[in-house]
Amino acid sequence: MPSRESHERLAALLDPATTVLLTVECQQGVVGPDSALPELAAVARSSGALANIARLVATAHESGVQVMHAVAESRPDGRGGNRNARLFHAAARLPVQQYTGSTAVRVAPPVEVADEDLVVRRLHGLSPLAGTDVDPLLRNLGCRTLVVTGVSANIAIPNAVFDAVNLGYTAVVPADAIAGVPAEYTPAMVRNTLALVATVTTTDAVLGNWKRPRRQGATAV
Numbered sequence: 001m002p003s004r005e006s007h008e009r010l011a012a013l014l015d016p017a018t019t020v021l022l023t024v025e026c027q028q029g030v031v032g033p034d035s036a037l038p039e040l041a042a043v044a045r046s047s048g049a050l051a052n053i054a055r056l057v058a059t060a061h062e063s064g065v066q067v068m069h070a071v072a073e074s075r076p077d078g079r080g081g082n083r084n085a086r087l088f089h090a091a092a093r094l095p096v097q098q099y100t101g102s103t104a105v106r107v108a109p110p111v112e113v114a115d116e117d118l119v120v121r122r123l124h125g126l127s128p129l130a131g132t133d134v135d136p137l138l139r140n141l142g143c144r145t146l147v148v149t150g151v152s153a154n155i156a157i158p159n160a161v162f163d164a165v166n167l168g169y170t171a172v173v174p175a176d177a178i179a180g181v182p183a184e185y186t187p188a189m190v191r192n193t194l195a196l197v198a199t200v201t202t203t204d205a206v207l208g209n210w211k212r213p214r215r216q217g218a219t220a221v
Contacts, residue, residue: 009199010172010199010201010205010209011209013145013170013172013199014145014147014172014206014209014210015144015145016063016064016065016210017064017142018142018143018144018145019065019066019143019144019145019146019147020065020066020067020068020138020141020143020145020146020147021056021057021060021065021066021067021068021147021149022068022069022070022128022134022146022147022148022149022150022160023053023057023067023068023069023070023107023111023149023150024070024128024148024149024150024151024156024157024160025070025071025072025128025150025151025152025156026050026053026069026107026108026111026149026150026151027071027072027098027104027105027106027107027108028103028104028105028106028107028108029096029097029098029102029103029104029105030072030098030104030108030151031044031045031050031108031151032104032108032109034096034104035096036091036094036095036096036097036098036104037094037181039181040151040152040179040180040181043179043180043181043182043183044151044179046183047176047179047183047186048176049149049151049176049177049178049179050108050110050111050179051110052149052174052176052177052203053111053149053150053177054109054110054111054112055203055207056147056149056174056177056203056206056207057111057112058112059207059210059211060210061112061114061116062210063210063211065210066116066117066118066141066143067113067114067116067117067118068117068118068119068120068134068137068138069107069111069113069117069118069119069120070120070122070128070132070134070150070160071105071107071119071120071121071122072098072105072121072122072128072156073098073099073100073104073105073121073122073123074097074098074099074100074123075099075100075123076097076099078092080123080124081123081124082124082125082126087126087155100121100123105121107119118137120132120133120134120137126155126156126159127156127159127160127163128156128159128160128163129159129160129163129164129167130159130163135167138169143169144169144170145169145170145171145172146160146164146169146170146171146172147172147173147174147206148160148161148164148171148172148173148178148198149173149174149177149178150177150178151178151179151180152179152180152181153178153179153180153185153186153189153190154180154181154185154189157173157178157180157189157194158189158193158194161173161194161197161198162197165197165198170199171197171198171199172198172199172201172206173190173194173198173199173200173201174201174202174203174205174206175187175190175194175200175201175202176202176203177203178190
């Protein structure tokens with residue numbers, strides 16, 4: 001059982017005024033029914049990760065926590081995209097492409113996008129943070145804690161966590177709100193890597209903090 005001290009520490013980290021919830025590549029062409037990566041999409045759904053992300057987003061909207069969606073996309077001509085790793089060459093041959101403006105790059109149900117959410121799109125690289133607008137937006141929002149969710153635990157999630165820590169943010173990872181392939185890889189990545197640099201928790205623990213009564217004087221959204 002987590003100690004009272006750990007509960008209090010997590011509550012302090014998850015203060016809605018200084019916390020941003022980040023969803024990573026939760027887009028239809030990645031985790032949707034017509035995914036370019038059907039194995040990853042299947043694991044994201046069967047594990048409950050996508051449903052947990054949707055729960056976190058919904059409660060964040062209700063609790064005044066800023067939500068940011070990081071989407072990976074590409075131009076049909078590939079201009080500006082990376083070609084310096086096997087992954088990029090393999091992605092270019094997939095039957096579903098994450099083209100700018102296409103259905104594939106829309107945030108996938110059951111995750112909902114509210115008017116106040118920020119959607120940050122990138123044409124390059126492996127990380128939602130490196131070389132994108134995410135960092136300056138977080139700083140302008142007064143973010144201190146970044147809650148990282150989404151896919152994949154193989155590449156984009158660890159990149160996001162490492163970059164967040166390197167930039168001075170405290171990373172919080174609800175381990176049941178991320179997914180990778182094969183399914184058993186995710187808990188190994190969390191235990192042996194992410195737990196060394198991030199606060200690892202659960203969706204329910206995060207929701208328990210955000211569902212607490214808001215401070216006196218706050219108004220409901």
